[in-house]
Amino acid sequence: MDKEVLLQMTDICKEFPGVKALDGVSLTVKRGTVHALMGENGAGKSTLMKCLFGIYNKDSGHIYLEGNEISFKNSKEALEHGVAMVHQELNQALKRSVMDNLWLGRYPRKGVMIDEHKMYEDTKKLFNDLGIDVDPRRIMSTMPVSQRQMLEIAKAVSYDAKVIVFDEPTSSLTEQEVEHLFEIINMLRDKGCGIIYISHKMAEILRISDEVTVMRDGTWIATEPAKELTTEKIIKLMVGRELNNQFPPKTNKAGEIALEVEHLSGQYSLLHDVSFNVRKGEIIGLAGLDGSGRTEVLENIFGIATRKSGTIRLDGRPVLNRNARESIKNGFALLTEERRATDIFGILDIRENTVISNLKNYRGKALPVMLDDKKMKKDTQWSIDAMHTKTPTQGTKIRSLSGGNQQKVILGRWLLTKPEVLLLDEPTRGIDVGAKYEIYQLIIDLANEGKVVIMVSSEMPELLGVCDRILVMSGGQLAGEVDARNTSQEEIMTLAAKYV
Structure with missing residues (x-):
């Protein structure tokens, strides 16, 4: 085997x-390189990496x-042999310290x-090496998702691994944090590590x-040098067709004022x-830095x-929205940022997860x-x-689906409640480019029906491409409003x- 080849997976x-999640997939990763793994949700990317990492046993x-x-x-065995993985979904002990x-x-x-002093000093040294400014004694639950994601990356680096898999590592990171991550990856590449990088973000x-390497429906499609690829070529390999426009045309028209939020x-x-x-019929974006x-x-x-103070009105009538049940009854729906922690019921199946917010109708x-x-059954279909x-x-079971497909189930769940106001927190996080287009179209279709849509996104092009107006938050205050x-x-x- 070529000495430059660090990892080789053949006919998995x-x-x-x-x-059939994987059908004869092969992957070769060289020392000191970053090898991207791309494909639509359900293409088999995460499954392939879980076979490498010992979470799944490959069939052949x-x-x-x-x-x-x-x-x-x-x-554990994978980590001991120098293979680490930063998972897309965070699975941390939130009541414990960093x-x-x-x-x-x-x-x-x-x-x-346990040598608490050594643990503290080792953590400080690791954070200093990686440029991470976090108190090692801080409780995990007090930190935003983006910081917790960076700590998962630091944990993978701490194993001094030869191969590190990053599964959608920037899905919760701000632009500044993405730049920081790339510095860490370049440092690891210079040390001779092999990096496997899974992402839907073309840039x-x-x-x-x-x-x-591009996968589709559990099969290998192509492996190409990154410098010979364009966004258009990658999309065509991923979806098997041309996707000329990243965003659907904005066909929604704003009507009279529907939702009023005062002094919140x-x-x-x-x-x-x-x-x-x-x-009514307006799509509002919420932009801002993390936190x-x-x-x-x-x-x-x-x-x-x-809520400390503030008034919310829908169609002129005050709504209290004191809890989720009351909000749903008042015609509100919320898609949360962390689907694993706050949205999916992992032990339940697709149908149960789809109808659970709308049981009174069944x-x-x-x-x-x-x-x-x-x-x-009809509504789930x-x-x-x-x-x-x-x-x-x-x-x-919903937990067996890819992250992007879990997101689709949750969005479908909320649409079945027929909400008047749809609140979306990072609605396309971890979703491939083809599925993103479909979700954008659904959002615009809802606006065409006169619904109110408010969406938070860390992806600026997404806000500009889908929204009518963008409200910009800064330090907990509304810093301004712009026309998209x-x-x-x-x-x-x-x-x-x-x-x-």
Whole structure:
């Protein structure tokens, strides 16, 4: 085997009940390179990496690390042999400290006792090397998602791994944090590590990668040098067709004022005195840096964060929205940023996850305590078809779907409640370019029906391409408002830094 080849996976196959997730996939990663792995949601990218990392047992095929055949039985074994993985979905002990999470399962010891001082010093040294400014004793739950994501990256680096897999590492990161991550990746590449980088963000792939492998429907499609690829070529390889426009045409028209938010402040957050109006059929974007209060606006409107003060009116009538149940009854829906922690019921199937917010509509007429299975099945199928969700059956457990397909199920769930106001927090996080277009079209279709849509996004082109107006948050305050058709990323970023 070529000495430059660090990792080689050949003819990997993996089947789950009702679906062939991987069908003879091969991947070769060279030392000191970044190898991007791309494909639509459900293409098999994460499954392939989980076969490498010991989370799944492959059905057939071979994996070689530095010329030696390997087949890890679990993730602990993979880490001990120099293979680390930063997962797309965070799975952390939120009530424990940063350093506890970092060294969990491998605490430094002084005799039989954990050496807290050494653990603290080792964490500080790692953070200094990586340029991360976080107190090792800080409790994980007190930090924003983006910082927790960076800590997962630091944890992978701490294993001094030969191969590190990054699965959608920038899905929760701000632009500044993405630049920081790229510095870390370049440092690892210079040390001779092999980096496998999974992302749907074309600009990142073309900038950071040396080679790109594209998968589709569990099969290998192509491996090309990154410098020979364009966004258009990658999309064509991924979806098997041309995708000429990134965003659908804006066909929605704004009507009279529907939602009024006045002097909104949070009880336990930095949110302070936020006021704005949204018209029927209007799509409003919420922009800002991480921690600016974007998510807090949605959570306070929906009633899952404690409101200190403020008034919310829908069609002229005051709505209290004291909790999620009351908000849903009032015609509000919220798609949260962290689907694993706050949106999906992992042990339930697709149908149960789809109808769970709308159960009152499935009560039988003759016997209200019974649910109408036929109607639930019909509505679930509508959601699967409308979202183009890839799933073997409605009875498939949602946790077995790819992250993007989980997101589609959740969005379908909320659409079935027929909301008047749809609050979307990072609605396309971890979703491929083809599926993003479909979700953008659904958002515009809802606006065409006269619905109010407010969406938070860290992707500036997304806000500019889909929204009518963009409200910019800074330091918990509304820093300004811009017309999406007549603004620039520079103007938005200037406003985002206003109260920082």
